[in-house]
Amino acid sequence: MSNVLDAFLQENLQDLRDQxxxxxVDPVEGPNGAKIQVRGKELINLSSNNYLGLATNEELKRIAKEAIDKYGVGAGAVRSINGTLDLHVKLEEKLAEFKGTEAAISFQSGFNCNMAAISAVMDKNDAILSDQLNHASIIDGCRLSKAKIIAFKHSDMEDLHAKAKAAQESGLYNKVMIITDGVFSMDGDIAKLPEIVKIAKELDLITYVDDAHGSGVTGKGKGTVKHFGLEKDIDFQMGTLSKAVGVVGGYVAGKQSLIDWLKVRSRPFLFSTAVTPGDVAATTAALQMIIDSTELHDKLWENGDYLKAGLKELGFNIGASETPITPCIIGDEKLTQEFSKRLFEEGVYAKSIVFPTVQKGAGRVRNMPTAAHTKEMLDEAMSIYGKVGKELGIIK
Structure with missing residues (x-):
């Protein structure tokens, strides 16, 4: 290693530790379920995005194995050559049904979706209005497009309207897009999509919703756009297949013409090997489960409401979450790290979230209850939260 690189790394790594x-990174030794094993210790898991518990579902495991036996372990090529299996076509048909759109395109990850879709449509002659708390993948996708990025205050519709009107009336841009998370993953609040659609219609703006944390969770499982009944009004519905759906990948759903364009102009579709057959088959089956029944969705919300009420009663600052995502906002980064460490020692895995994932001074432990948790698990976790919170002076 060069001396310059070594000095840079050592100095900056130590600086991060000091702050x-x-x-x-904690490797999980086994399945990522309601309980996990880390460093030989069994822990109640409150850090997984596996909202519906489908990542460990026995039927999905069986379906994945059958697909591997028939198709092999890999797709063998990029989608645009001969890596598109009939399984991928079935998945995309199911995604369009799931999201209530004409068509859909699947990608290797949710992060890939935002890198692919934004830059395929927006360029240096355009502008993007982006919520200040949008996910990192949205930010990177916007940067890659080279469009002018105009940040608006989080869920502030007056600020959005003013900036959108100024951008559209400036005459500087060919196209203007509004982009927002459907559910904001660090706070659990929901985007004001009806107001966003109203502004977009007034000013003829493109709309893009990243519903990574909404698909399977809001709208009786169909997502945040469905929650508001706006399937015909949002141009891009993007989401992941690795959170509530429980497998891996991402997608964009919308008009057929949009999907046709993304298939010839989105670079991850054109230049990355397709998602593996077992994953695609399991994903399609998982979507069907969510379409057919709200049982897991209802259990998720029941557990989320139960945990939220219990932590609030203990005295924790849980913010203004509108979804099962339940942050315990600590503030100080070192105290946040210590809180997470002590929870681990007592039997709960709840990862600390600090800058740059959230703003400095907004450190938190983010709790992600799932449909797989039992009330007994949640009661045990809250008992530990109370003990550790009082020990560290976070609650009285």
Whole structure:
């Protein structure tokens, strides 16, 4: 290693550790379910995005194995050559049904979707109005497009309207897009999509909703756009297949013409090997489960409401979440890290979230209850939260 690189790394790694911003990666020794094993210790898991518990579903495992036996372990090529299996076509048909759109395109990950779709439509002659708390993948996708990025205050519709009107009336841009998360993953609040659609219609703006944390969770499982009944009004519905759906990948759903364009102009579709057959088959089956029944969705919300009420009663600051995502906002980064560490020692895995994932001074432990948790697990977790919270002076 060069001396310059070594000095840079050592100095900056130590700086992160000193500030409480260095993230330790904990390998999970087994399935990522309601309980997990880390470093030989069994823990109640409150950090997974596996909202509906489908990542460990026995029927999905069986379907994935059958697909591997028939198709192999890999797709063998990029989608645009001969990596598109009939399984991928079935998945995209199911996605369009799921999201209530004409068509859909699937990608290797949710992050890939935002890198692919934004830059395929927007360019240096355009502008993008982006919520200040949008996910990192949205930010990177906007940057890649080279469009002018205009941030608006989080869920502030007056600020959005003023900036959108100024951008559209400036005459500087060919196209203007509004882009927002459907559910904001760090706070659990929901985007004001009816107001956004109203502004977009007034000013003829493109609309893009990243519903990574809404698909399977809001709208009786169909997502945040469905929650508001706006399937015909949102141009891009983007989401992941690795959170509530439980497998891996991402998608964009919308008009047939949009999907046709993305299939010839989105670079991850053109230049990355397709998602593996087992994953595609399991994903399609998982979507069908969500379409057919709200049982897991209802259990998720029941558990989320139960945990939220319990932590609030203990005295934790849980913010203004409107979804099962339940942050315990601590503030100080070092205290946040210590809180997470002590929870681990007592039997709960709840990962600390600090800058740059959230703003400095807004450190938190984010709790993600799932449909797989039992009330007994949640009661045990809350008992530990109370003990550790009082020990560290976070609650009285």
């Amino acid at each position: 409480g911003l260095y993230n330790e």
